[in-house]
Amino acid sequence: MTLGPRRRLALLGGGFSTDDDGVLDDWLLGLVDAARPRICFVPTASGDAPGYIERFLAAFDDRPVQAEVLPLFRRTLDDEALRTFLLSQDIVYVGGGNTANLLAVWRAHGVDRLLREAYDRGVLLCGISAGANCWAEGSHTDSFGPLTHLADGLGLLPGSVCPHYDGEPGRRPSYRAVVAGGALPPGWAVEDGVGALITEGRLTEAVTRAPGAGLYRVEPDGEGGATERAVPCRPLRREDRLSP
Template sequence: MGTRRGTILTMGGGGFSMPEVAGAGALDELVLGLTGADTPRVCFVGTASGDAASYVERFLDAFEGRARTSVLALFGNGPEGAIPLDALERVLEQDVVYVGGGSTANLLAVWRLHGLPELLAQAARGGTVLAGISAGMNCWYEASSTDSFGPYAPLRDGLGLLPGSACPHYRSEPGRRESYLRWVASGELPDGYAADDGVALLWRDGALVEAVTEAPGAQAFRVRRAGGDVDETPVPTRALAA
């Protein structure tokens, strides 16, 4: 893929997907601001939720009047005007591709079936901002912590646009943190980053630029294997203006 991988914003939780998170909305403003466009073209990809209609409606409501919105519905049940399966290259025209939460494993399987990973990597190299929450965070990394199979489990076949592993919802869901630390300590998952709800990690060309939060007290962590144990180090996290 070369040295240019583009800009990717990975969110542990928050944004329009989780309005219950304190300060929700600031991450979405950041997503729009990263484009530099007055009215950016934002495409929502809800594959991980099976293109749930309620999720699509939340996206459309959240970005109404702030962006030129579109929806990519790979299950064929999208709203009127959704990007059709024979025109997936339209993702290359977007300023943002915003990936929703749900099942990381299902997302990866369906995307690969339709050849979407290659198109998204090409879009990123061309300047499209890739963003996502939960499964939409996990998918860009080499590996991740997922509940796609019911109980939390390590998933090791991510897209690899970002290095290492990821863990969303880090301290908000019982068992998330403990299982992720255990898998990194044992080598079942490579070293990586964890993000609380309301926290996002901003990457450019495969390098971490900064961590930001819309939720007071929320944090990002660098998690690394250390001998037979694990090292968990807070990442400096900048608070976004509400």
């Protein structure tokens, strides 16, 4: 019996946009088998901010990859070319910004449908902040200003996601409250510095570049509150960085 491709997602609490050591991005590249993987940055949530794109290209310039960018605010690819482009990637890396805007733009261009197809074909989907939120059924977000819940997402990851769990004031109590009250389903809370690999909907690896940073499973406790279970994370070391 021949097994199909593994469907995988990576939730990032860091990477090129926030860290200088590069270890989370190297961990990410190590998850794919290609000798020179194609990695596509999708900066939709930032409105295709030029500085964000430049930082991505600079960060991956010295790595053994083929780094590309998918802009949608000044889109140049027709539907067929867009599908071919996304399905040819080894990794699709989604940047941070506004989760609600990202989802709206993707749906207008059919990118939501194409990413589902890429996921089913074994392309590794990943991202930070909004780029982690988007894969779940719902998320904790500041897309509308104050922290709130967004019961919307691609639904590739069962449950919900909360990024910046330790990095932004109010994240922890606010996310626990919306999970406890049922506004969001149980989910994963990602602290800054952490990476989580989800394979076929199940957590298969958790890593951290920051001592003390963690990944948590947050669920309602049945009594009006929420439980928070820490997941052991394997430390990443700077000496494990990939060679150019």
